[in-house]
Amino acid sequence: MxxxxxxxxxxxxxxxxxxxxxxxxxxxxxxxxxxxxxxxxxxxxxxxxxxxxxxxxxxxxxxAANPANITDNAFVDGESSAPVTITVYEDFQCPYCAQFEAANRTQMAQWVKDGDVKVEYHPIAFLDKASTDEYSTRSLNAFGAVVNSSPDAALDFHNLLFENQPAEGGAGLSDDQLVAYAKEAGADEAAVRTAVDEATYEGWTKRVTEASSKAGVTGTPTIMVDGQTVNLTAADDTATLATAVQNALDAAGK
Structure with missing residues (x-):
């Protein structure tokens, strides 16, 4: 068992x-x-x-849409027949660009009026990190809206943005302020408001900025005369630009 x-x-x-x-x-x-x-x-x-x-x-x-009245990523001021071309790469948040504009704008406008120069403005958005609300992109989007709907107001709007440039490190101009300055410049307020609210040209701002990098632009302002970079001694240097333009005019027999 x-x-x-x-x-x-x-x-x-x-x-x-x-x-x-x-x-x-x-x-x-x-x-x-x-x-x-x-x-x-x-x-x-x-x-x-x-x-x-x-x-x-x-x-x-x-x-995203591209604004009308843009040629090779630039807004052009002046006649296509002008013998000399000034190319300006700028960021609406860039304080040195504002200094360049304040110092050289009157002379460039006179050259354009005389038919000697056309200015190709290439606004880009390098400096979003210099504001708390991506002001570079927002302001460039607003510029695209003005160029698209009211090209005759674009240069005045461009100038107003630099004259009222916000300080780096804080908030940029509000959307309402951008629309107000566009209206002051003579743009179609309703068209600009829609494009600002909907960020219609935000994709375009990225594309033109990427294109500038591929073109070798590493900072703003970058200034060229007939394709040759002008090495300014300071942002408010007027003499160096004037000399470069005069040399180009001489070479063109003007």
Whole structure:
């Protein structure tokens, strides 16, 4: 009898061990299954995040409208027949650009009036980080709206933005202020308001900024005369620009 009892006990112990091993195996299987599901969900979430952000970037750089009255990413002041071209890369948040404009604007306007020069303005948005509300992009978007709907007001609006330039490090001009200055310059207020509220030309601001980088522009203001960079001694240097323009006029026989 003892032998039969021992055999039965041994079988029961072995069965218990097998049940315990099976339970552990099932627990491991469930853990692996749950881990796999969690990992899959993480992959899906990350994938969706990447797709959404890539789509946003693509929409910003490729889908937005281009303003009318822009030639090769520039707004041109002056006659196409002018013998000399001044190219100006500027950012509406750039204080040195404001200094350049204050010092040289009158002379450039006179050259344009005389038919000697045309000025190609390339406003770009390098300095969004210099404000708390991406003012470079917002102001350039507003400029695009003015150029598109009221090109005759574009230069006056450009000038007003520099004359009323906000300090770096804080908030830029509000959207309402941008629209008010556009109206003061003579632009179509309703058209500008819509483009400002909807950021219609935000994609264009990114494209022209990227184009300037590809063209080798690394800072603002960057000034060129007939394609040659003018190395100003300071932002308010007028003599160097005047000399470069005169040399170009001489070379053109003007």
């Amino acid at each position: 003892a032998s039969g009892s021992s055999t039965r006990d041994a079988r029961q112990a072995k069965a218990a061990q097998m049940r315990a091993a099976a339970a552990k195996a099932e627990a491991r299987r469930r853990t692996l299954l749950v881990s796999g599901v969690v990992l899959a969900l993480v992959v899906v979430v990350v994938g969706v995040f990447v797709v959404v952000n890539t789509t946003r970037r693509d929409n910003a750089t490729s889908s």
